[in-house]
Amino acid sequence: MSNNINTVRQHLLDTLADLRNRENPMEIDRARAVADVARVLVDSAKVEVDFIKASGANGSDFMQQEKTVIEGEALPDGISSITRHVLRG
16 A cells, blocks of 8 residues: 555545445444544644744655656746655655
């Protein structure tokens, strides 16, 4: 199992589908537990972003910094790269 934001989103969408299944719905307590874990994950990402802003860091172990230049597109004067932050998983 990969641990990235796309996996989290897919699990949450699967949980929603399971809740809506009229023939075999997911138990409410289990769905609530999934939502609680997802909420903690989102809150930890918010704390990490706040830390990066407060410390002036370029990234952290949680938010990996990746520099890329978009191929085939000219960047504005004075900009040599685009920084994209991604969750490590």
